[in-house]
Amino acid sequence: xxxxxxxxxxxxxxxxxxxxxxxxxxxxxxxxxxxxxxxxxxxxxxxxxxxxxxxxxxxxxxxxxxxxxxxxxxxxxxxxxxxxxxxxxxxxxxxxxxxxxxxxxxxxxxxxxxxxxxxxxxxxxxxxxxxxxxxxxxxxxxxxxxxxxxxxxxxxxxxxxxxxxxxxxxxxxxxxxxxxxxxxxxxxxxxxxxxxxxxxxxxxxxxxxxxxxxxxxxxxxxxxxxxxxxxxxxxxxxxxxxxxxxxxxxxxxxxxxxxxxxxxxxxxxxxxxxxxxxxxxxxxxxxxxxxxxxxxxxxxxxxxxxxxxxxxxxxxxxxxxxxxxxxxxxxxxxxxxxxxxxxxxxxxxxxxxxxxxxxxxxxxxxxxxxxxxxxxxxxxxxxxxxxxxxxxxxxxxxxxxxxxxxxxxxxxxxxxxxxxxxxxxxxxxxxxxxxxxxxxxxxxxxxxxxxxxxxxxxxxxxxxxxxxxxxxxxxxxxxx
Ligand code: GLU
Numbered sequence: 030x031x032x033x034x035x036x037x038x039x040x041x042x043x044x045x046x047x048x049x050x051x052x053x054x055x056x057x058x059x060x061x062x063x064x065x066x067x068x069x070x071x072x073x074x075x076x077x078x079x080x081x082x083x084x085x086x087x088x089x090x091x092x093x094x095x096x097x098x099x100x101x102x103x104x105x106x107x108x109x110x111x112x113x114x115x116x117x118x119x120x121x122x123x124x125x126x127x128x129x130x131x132x133x134x135x136x137x138x139x140x141x142x143x144x145x146x147x148x149x150x151x152x153x154x155x156x157x158x159x160x161x162x163x164x165x166x167x168x169x170x171x172x173x174x175x176x177x178x179x180x181x182x183x184x185x186x187x188x189x190x191x192x193x194x195x196x197x198x199x200x201x202x203x204x205x206x207x208x209x210x211x212x213x214x215x216x217x218x219x220x221x222x223x224x225x226x227x228x229x230x231x232x233x234x235x236x237x238x239x240x241x242x243x244x245x246x247x248x249x250x251x252x253x254x255x256x257x258x259x260x261x262x263x264x265x266x267x268x269x270x271x272x273x274x275x276x277x278x279x280x281x282x283x284x285x286x287x288x289x290x291x292x293x294x295x296x297x298x299x300x301x302x303x304x305x306x307x308x309x310x311x312x313x314x315x316x317x318x319x320x321x322x323x324x325x326x327x328x329x330x331x332x333x334x335x336x337x338x339x340x341x342x343x344x345x346x347x348x349x350x351x352x353x354x355x356x357x358x359x360x361x362x363x364x365x366x367x368x369x370x371x372x373x374x375x376x377x378x379x380x381x382x383x384x385x386x387x388x389x390x391x392x393x394x395x396x397x398x399x400x401x402x403x404x405x406x407x408x409x410x411x412x413x414x415x416x417x418x419x420x421x422x423x424x425x426x427x428x429x430x431x432x433x434x435x436x437x438x439x440x441x442x443x444x445x446x447x448x449x450x451x452x453x454x455x456x457x458x459x460x461x462x463x464x465x466x467x468x469x470x471x472x473x474x475x476x477x478x479x480x481x482x483x484x485x486x487x488x489x490x491x492x493x494x495x496x497x498x499x500x501x502x503x504x505x506x507x508x509x
Contacts, residue, residue: 031235031237032236035066037072038070038080039072042288043286043287047288049239049268052333059326067233068081070110070111117228121213130213156211185253195237213254227252238266294397306324309334310328313327350395353395358388383490413475415473415477418473427462428470431466433508436504474503475491
C-alpha cells in the first residue's frame with residue numbers, strides 16, 4: 030500500500046491541507062504503507078521554493094515523516110512536478126498520436142466569449158469541440174496567425190466512471206457531464222493538474238489517494254486520462270470539508286489557518302496533530318486526547334468521518350492546554366523559555382530549577398505557550414503593579430494594618446530562611462486579622478492581584494528579596 034500527500038507550494042501550509050497530510054500519515058503508519066510527498070508546482074506564477082521549504086518545515090514540525098519526497102529522494106522521483114515535464118511530454122505525444130487528444134487553437138478571448146454566451150443562456154459551459162477535427166490546412170492557417178495551441182483531451186462519449194470512494198461510497202459520473210474536452214497542456218507547454226496528477230499517482234505506484242472532497246469533481250477527468258493511457262487507477266477516499274463556525278468553508282476570517290502561525294503562537298505539534306486528526310476521524314471509544322501512536326493504531330480507511338467538520342478554535346486551545354499540562358516539566362521549560370525571551374525575560378538570569386518551579390506553578394493557566402509571560406510575570410518581575418481590584422483592597426483601613434505589619438516583620442524580624450514559613454502566620458497573630466481580611470491584602474500586596482496561585486506556593490517561590498521589595502512598595506504607596 031502506498032499513500033501520498035501532494036501540496037501545491039503556493040503559500041503557507043493551510044490547516045485544512047495539514048489535516049489531509051496528518052490523516053494520510055496516520056493511515057500510512059496504520060497499514061505500514063509507504064508515504065510519498067509530492068510537490069505539485071506546475072502553477073509557475075504562484076509556486077515558490079520558499080513556500081515549498083516552509084511546507085516541509087511545518088510538516089516536519091508536526092512530526093510527519095515521509096519515505097519518499099523532494100528532500101529524501103526515492104525510487105519513483107523526481108518528486109517535484111516541475112522536474113517531470115519530460116515524462117508528461119511522452120504521454121502527451123502518445124495521446125496526440127492515438128488521437129485521444131488534439132491541438133486546440135481557440136484563443137482565450139474566443140473561449141471567454143463562449144463562456145459568457147453559455148452563462149447568459151443559463152447553461153454550464155461545455156467546450157463545443159470546435160478544434161476536434163481540424164485538418165492539416167486549418168491547423169497551418171491558425172499557426173500562421175501566430176496562435177499557439179493548447180492540448181485538449183478528447184473526452185470519450187457515453188462512458189461511465191464509477192468511483193467506489195472509501196468515504197463517499199459509490200459515486201457515478203457520466204463522461205457527457207464533465208464539461209466537454211478539457212485542456213491538458215496549456216499553450217505555454219505547461220501541463221495541468223488534472224492531467225499529470227493521475228500520471229504521477231500511477232508512476233509513483235500510489236494505491237490510495239486520500240484528499241479533500243473539493244477534488245471529487247476532478248476525479249472522473251483523472252480516471253478517464255488513466256483509462257486512455259492504460260494506467261492503473263488508485264482507490265479514493267475524499268475527506269469531508271473543514272468548515273468555519275458559520276458552516277462556510279474555513280478561511281482566515283474564522284481564525285488562524287496557517288500551521289506556521291499556530292507554531293509561533295505556541296501550539297504544540299502533538300496537540301495540533303491530535304486536533305486535526307479529529308477533524309476527519311473519531312476514536313470508537315469517544316476519547317479525544319490521543320497520541321499519534323494511539324491514533325495510528327485505531328484509525329482505519331473505513332472509519333474516516335463522513336460529515337463535514339467544524340473547526341472549533343476554542344476546542345483546539347483547550348486541547349493544547351491539556352497537552353501543556355501533561356508535558357514533562359523539563360520539556361515544558363524548554364518550550365516556554367523562548368516565549369519568555371520574546372517578552373523580554375532572559376531565562377539565563379534565573380536558576381533553572383527555580384524557573385521550572387515557576388513554570389509548573391503557572392502552566393495550568395496557559396492554553397498556548399505564548400501565554401506564559403502574562404502569568405509568570407508574577408514571579409519574574411520585581412514589582413507587580415496592583416490592578417484596580419488590588420488597589421481598592423489595599424486602600425481599606427484593615428489592609429493598611431496588614432501591610433504595615435508585613436513591612437515591620439520583613440525588615441526587622443524575618444530573613445531568607447524563615448520568611449516563607451512565618452510571614453503570613455505572624456501577620457495573623459500580631460494583627461488579629463484572619464480569613465479574607467488577612468489573605469486578600471497579603472495577596473494584593475505580594476502579587477498585585479486578588480487571584481492567582483495559592484499563597485502557600487507563591488510566597489516561597491517569590492523569594493525573600495522579591496517579597497520584601499513588594500511589601501516595601503505597597504507600604505510606600507498605601508501606608509504613608
Ligand atoms: N495539489 C493539490 C492541492 O494542493 C492536491 C492534489 C491531490 O491531492 O490530488 O490541492
